[in-house]
């Protein structure tokens with residue numbers, strides 16, 4: 001049987017700020033992020049299996065990515081907890097805002113590394129994460145490939 005890559009795409013609206021950055025993205029702002037998740041595996045060849053012919057049911061992949069990423073990041077604001085933005089984040093949290101504190105600068109590169117770990121940990125053993133593409137704007141994106149790491 002052949003190895004096949006399948007991809008599911010997601011959208012979420014998230015705020016962030018790049019503390020210490022020398023441009024406009026040091027300000028709190030948001031993006032309509034687009035995330036493409038590509039996994040690789042062999043289609044199930046057992047015709048008694050309800051998932052016959054599938055690498056993984058798109059619906060099962062959607063559930064994993066929604067639980068790990070989309071439902072958490074959509075309409076949240078991400079701050080680097082190792083910066084003075086921690087104070088701002090705590091104030092927002094106190095006022096019931098949806099804030100995510102991360103241990104890194106929330107660039108698209110660092111977010112895609114974080115997302116890759118989270119998704120890998122949830123995939124069934126017979127399926128590998130092949131790549132992720134995280135698009136911040138129409139013209140800017142970061143990609144993670146298993147083969148590079």
Ligand SMILES: Nc1nc2c(c(=O)[nH]1)N=C([C@H](O)[C@H](O)COP(=O)(O)OP(=O)(O)OP(=O)(O)O)CN2
Pocket residue numbers: 018025106107108109136137138139140
């Ligand atoms: N290597 C990276 N550079 C920048 C990142 C990043 O995550 N990785 N992030 C930002 C800002 O958060 C924001 O995404 C601005 O990006 P940019 O492409 O510069 O946005 P513009 O609106 O100016 O894009 P145009 O399409 O060129 O108008 C900054 N840099």
Ligand SMILES: [Zn+2]
Pocket residue numbers: 016025029030031136
């Ligand atoms: Zn940004």
